[in-house]
Amino acid sequence: MSVALQGMIGWGAFSLLAVLSLMLAAYGFYVRAPGALFRALAMGFLLAALANPVLITEKREPAPDIALLINDQSPSQALDGRSQQASDAEALLRKKISSLPNLELRTATIRGSADGTRLFEAVQNLLRDTPADRIAGVILLTDGQVHDAPSGAALAKLPRPVHAVLTGDPKRGDRRLVIEQAPRFGIAGDTVSLSLRYENQGAGETPDETAMLSFRLDEGKPQQIRLRKGENHELEFKLEHAGENIVTLEIEPLEGELSTRNNRLALTINGLRQRLRVLLVSGEPNPGERTWRDLLKADPSVDLVHFTILRPPMKQDGTPVEELALISFPTTELFIQKLHEFDLVIFDRYQQGGVLGFSHFDNIASYVEKGGALLTVAGPEPLGGDSLYRTPLAVVFPGHPTGKVHNGGFKPQLTDTGLRHPVTSSLPGANKSVDPGDIPQWGRWFRVVETERLSGHVLMASPQGMPLLILDQFGEGRVAQILSDHGWLWARGFEQGGPQAELLRRLVHWLMKEPDLEEEMLQAQEADGRITIIRRSLLEGPQNVKVTYPDGHSQPVAMTVTAPGVWQGGLEAPEPGIYRITDGVLKTLVA
Template sequence: MTGEIIFDPLLGRPLVWVAAGLAVLALVLSLWRRQRGAWLRGLAAAVLVLALSGPSLQEEERQALSDIVIAVVDESASQRIATRPAQTEEALAHLQRLVAARENTELRVVTVGDGADDSGTLLMTALTEAIAEEPMGRIAGVVLLSDGRLHDLERAPALPAPTHLLLTGEEEDWDRRLVVRNAPDFAILGEQISLTLRLEDQGAAPGPGGNIPLSISIDGGPPLEFEVPAGEDIELPVTLPHGGMNVLQFSTPVVEGELTGRNNAAVVQINGVRDRLRVLLVSGEPHAGERTWRNLLKADAAVDLVHFTILRPPEKQDGVPVDELSLIAFPTRELFLEKIDEFDLIVFDRYSRRGILPSDYFENIAQYVRYGGAVLVAAGPEYAGAASIYRSPLGFVLPGEPTARLVENAFAPYLTKQGLRHPVTAALDGANETVDGAPEWGRWFRQVEVEPTPGAQVVMRGEGEEPLLMLERVGEGRVALLASDQAWLWDRGYEGGGPQQEMLRRLAHWLMKEPELEEESLWAEPSGQTMRIVRRTMDEETPPVTVTGPDGSESVVTLEEVSPGRFEALWQAPEMGLYRLTDGEEETVIALGPAAPREFEETIASGAVLEPVLAGTGGAVVPVSAGLPTLRDVREGRPAAGRGWIGITPRGAYRATDITVTPLLPAWAFLLLAAGLILAAWIREGRR
C-alpha cells in the first residue's frame, strides 16, 4: 500500500491562488508596519488557504505486474539447415531457464515461419505484432533467435526495451548458389536468346578449384553437362525447342561442406511463340465462301497470308493476248517446290486438278505433310468429281475418300462423340444446345459424301450422319478435310449462324501444332503452392498422375472428368520447387515458385542487417556458437550488453486494486485552528 497527499480545491485553483496572493500581500504589509501579531495572522491566512485547497490523503493498494521478455524464434527454411535447429532449440531453452529463475518476469515466445508467396522471413512483422499485444510499460527486453536473414527490415517497430540477437550458424559456414541474372518471359521459336547465369560462393568458401559442373535440362529431359567458372557471369545461348511453355532447369552438384543444395538449382519458364505464321491459301475458283477464309486468316495479326485464286484456268481460250492480261501468273514452281517448307499451313479451297499443278507437285506437297507440314482441304462439288485432288498423289495423305456422290439437302452440322472431346471442336458455342435433338446451329445445304480413312478422326457429321469434318496425323504432319464449302452460311448468320470463326480458327491452329490444341496433353496450372493438374485425352478414362517433388518424393493424384475429354484435380504441393508429372503416357514439368526460394538467396548467418536497429536500444548481436549469455538488469538508457551477458530493463509495473481518499482534517478543525490563531493575534496586539 502507498499513500500521497492530493489537493481538490473547493473554489477552483485560480480563486485559491488569488486568496493566497492576497494573504501574502497582507502579511507583507503587516510586517512592514511592524505589527506584533502579524505572523499569527499570516498563519491564520495560511490555514484558511490550505482549507480552501482541499488537502486529502490518497492511499492505493497496488498489485505488482511482471516484466515481459519477448522471444521471437525464426523457424524459416534457412533456419532449418546444418546445426541451426539444434542451436535455436538450445538457445531458447537457455533463455527460458534464465527468465524462469528471475522473480516477477515472464517470457513470451513468438515463432516465425516462411512468408506466403515466397516473401521470405518476416521477422520484423512478427515482432511488431507481438509488441502490439503487450503493454509497452511491461516490456523489459526483446530477444531474437535467428540467422539474421530477414526480408522486412523496413517494418521494424519502435523498440521499447533493449533488443538482442542470438545469432545461429557457424563461422566456417559456406554455400554455393546458382543465380539466373536475366531471362525473358517469352521467346520467338527459331530465334536464339541469351540467358546470364552466375555461380556464387558465399561465406568461408574453400579456395578456387577450377571449373564447376553445370547441368542444363529442358522440360525434364536428359541433362546437358558443361564446365563453368565460379564467380563469373556466363552468357548462355538458348533456342526453344517447341511452342508453349518451356521449362529450363539449371543445376550444379552439391559439394561436401555446403550448407544446403536448395540454391544449387534454378528454373526458368519461357513461353515459346511463333514470330509469324505463314499460310498459303489457294482458291480453285471464286465463290461465296472464299472471302470467309481470307477474312479469317487476315484477321490474325500473327499470320502472313499468301492467297491465290485461279481466275483463268489453262483450258480457257478466249483469244486475249497474254501480255494484255492483268492477272498474275500462278508461281507454282516457286510455291510448291522452292519455298514450300516456308509455309506452316497450305489451304486448298474448292481446288480441283485443272492442269495447273503437275502430279510431281502434289507428291511434293504430300512429302511436305509427312515431314511436318499441314494441309487443309475445304471441299466443294469438285472434290466428288474426276478432277478431285484426291485423285492426285496428295490423296495418299488426305483423311477422306470421295464416293462421287454430292448431297444437296438441308442439314444441321453436329459434333460426334469424338468431336465433343477433341480440342478443335469441344465446347464450341451451341454444341450441346439442341432443339428436338438437333444442334441449335444454322443449316448448310451441300456436302460431299466421303469415306474416312482408318486413321481419321471424324469430329463433325452432317446429312445422314455422313462425315463432315475429319482430322488425321500423317507422319510428322497433319491434314484436315471439311467436306462442304458452306461454312460461310454461319458467318452470314443464316438461321442464327454458328461458331464458324472459332471452329475454323481452332482448326487452323491445330494443323499448325499449337500446344493448347493437342488432343493428348498433360499440364499443370500453378497458383502459389497449389497446382491444377489437367489431362486432355480422347479416351473415356485416364490413369492417375504421379507427381515427383523436388526432394524425389512421389504422390499419386487421381483426376476427375469435368467435361468430355478433360480431367482435372487440385493438388497442394508441400513446398516450392520443380515438380515432374506423368501418367505413363504424357509427362510435363512445372515450377512452383523459384527452384531456390528467397530464403536461400543468402544462407550465411549475419547480424549486419540488424545491428543498427539493435544498437539504438543498447542491444547487441551474440553468436550462439561463441557461448550462451547470462541475463542482467540494466537501467534505461544504459548499455545493455557486454562480454558474456545481455541486459533487460525492469519496469516495476503495477495495477491499482483499491484507492482510498481521506481529508487531512475536517472542515471544522481548519476553521477552529484559524479562529484560534486570529484570537491569539488579537490578544498579542491588545497587550501592546
C-alpha cells in the same frame, strides 16, 4: 503514503491568489494594522483549502518483464536436423526463463509461406499487445534464412536487445543458382538468353572454383557447360514453340553439401508467335473464299497471300492472251522455292486444272511431313480427274472421298471425340452429347462430301455419321480436312449462324501446334502455395498422377473429371523448388 494536491481552481489562478494574499499580509504587518496576524492566518487557511491536499496510500504490485521467443519451423529448418535443434533450444529457454523472477515468456512458431520465412512479421504480431516498456528482449531461433528482415526506420523501431540463435552446422556449405536476368516472353522460333551465376554459402573459399551446369528446354536433350564461381554466364535457348517453354537448370552439388534443393531451378518463358504466314489458294470464286479472306486478314498477326484461280491454263475460250487482265500464278516461287516460309497452306475448293504439277504436290507433301500445316476445304467435285486425291498429296489426307456428294439441309454435330477435343469442345451452340435428341443450336449446312476415314480423328459429322471435320498428324506436320464448302453460311448468319470464326481460329491454332489446343496435354500451375494439375486426353484419363517433391519423395494425386476429356487434381506446395508430375505417359514440371 504520500500527499497530493488536487486544487479546486486552476494552478494559475491559485498562484495569483497566493501572491495577492502574501502581499496583503505583508502590507498589514508593515503598517501594523490591527488583526493583521488573524487576517494572514485566515488567508493561509483559505489557500490551503483551495489547494485541497489529499493523503494517498499506494499498494504496488510489480508487473513482470516480457521476453519474446520466435521459433522458425519453415521448410529450410527441415535440413540437417535444424528443426529439432530449434525445438530443443526452445525447451531449454522455456525452462531457464521460467526460473527467473518477474519475467514472462511469449512465444510464436512460424511454418513458412509462399512469401518465404516471415520471421519479423511474427515479431510484430507479438508486439501488438505487448507494452513497449515491459519488453525485456527478443530471441529468434532460426537458420538465418529470413525474407522480411527490416532495415532503416523499421529496424530502429525494433525492441532491444534482439538475440538470434542460429541452427545448423556452420562448417557445412550450400551451393545455389542465382538468376540475374531472364526473359518472361520471347518470339517462338527465336533465340532468347538468360544470365545466371552460382555461389557457395558457408563453405571455404576455393580459388578458381568451377562447377558443371546441366540445362535443357522442356523435355529436350540435356546440355552441359562449366561455370566459374561468382561469375555471370549467358545461356541461349531457341524457343521451339508458342506457349510455355520450361527451362530446367541444375548445378552439380558441392562436396558434403547441406542440401541440393538450391542447385535446381525451373523457369517458364512464354513463346509468342510473331507473324503467321498463310498461303490461301482458292480453286475458283465461291461464297466461302471471302469468309476465309476476311477472317485471316482481320487478324493483325497473320500475313496472308491469297490467290484465286480465275482461268485455268487448260481453259480454251478463244480470248486473245494480250486481252487477259490476269497475272500468272507463281507456282515455282510459291510451291518450290518459298513454300517452307509459310506456316499454313489452305486449299479452298481447289482442283488441279493444270496449274500445279505433280512435282509441286510432292513438295507440299514433303513440306507437311517435315512440320508444315495443311488445311483443305472440299468442293462439290471431290473425286474427279483433277482432284487433289489423285495427286502425290493424297498420302497426307486422313480421309478419302468416295465420289458421292450429298445435298440437303442438316446441322453439323460434334462426335464423341469432338466433345473431348479442344478444337471443338465447348463451341457455342454445340450439342452436349451424342444423344440423337441433343440437337445443336446453330444453322444448317446443305452439302457434305461422303468420305472414308483412313486415319485421324473425326470431330464433326452429319446426323448420318458422315465426317465433316477430320484432324490428323502426318510425320511432324498436321492436316485438317473440312468436307463441306457450306461453312460460310454460319458467317452470314443463316438460321442464326454458328461459331465459324471461333472454330476456324481454334483449327488454325491447332495446326500451328499451340500447346493450349493439344488433345493430349498435362499441365500444372502454381498459385498461392497450391498446385493445380490438368490432364486432357481423347482417351480414358488417368485415375491419378505422380508428383515428385523438391526433396525427392513422391505421392499420387487423384484426378477427377471436370469436363469431357478433362481431368483435374491439386495439392499444396509447402516448400519451394521443382515439382515433377507424370501420369506415366506425359511429363511436366512446375516451380
